[in-house]
Amino acid sequence: SQKIEQNSEALNIQEGKTATLTCNYTNYSPAYLQWYRQDPGRGPVFLLLIRENEKEKRKERLKVTFDTTLKQSLFHITASQPADSATYLCAPILTGGGNKLTFGTGTQLKVEL
């Protein structure tokens, strides 16, 4: 069955460092992959989408990579700030899957002063 794995343990890093979050998937080949941010008690907020033919995508301090051979996406936040503390969710999408997203369980990031 299709499976999406994100680090279940919280990631604690120091302010100013680069945070790297991992999303691994098995038993399917997504054409796209989205990343969302979710704060406690709030709904997810879309951050980035990357397509299978794109190796890397950037948006301000965010960078996403998509390795279809490794079946993995990495999500980087450079120059991290305490305000980046949140849970980050990945959602690989099949071609034609539209917006019926299947999310990973998310990785909680804590950026400390």
Added chain:
Amino acid sequence: NAGVMQNPRHLVRRRGQEARLRCSPMKGHSHVYWYRQLPEEGLKFMVYLQKENIIDESGMPKERFSAEFPKEGPSILRIQQVVRGDSAAYFCASSPLGTANTGELFFGEGSRLTVL
């Protein structure tokens, strides 16, 4: 431009009662999705609707749960005869396009159901 509006934000029900959760999509969006988030678990897809049509309900429990998106008014997720295991956060999302869209979903802030 208001975002996705969900109400109530918090709902408490006793076992056996009914819960009705409402979702008004963003202006101009005609596609609505419902997700459930159980404590310590990820978001799980429940149902995808367009106006007056259920497109995909593969994530809906077979019994007690139903959803609608009428021509006028909000989308409603209805849970009959609630049980404690229904306690969760229910999120609604909307998008302007359907299955051809690979863009973002716009989520509401969720409705948190507690079953006593």
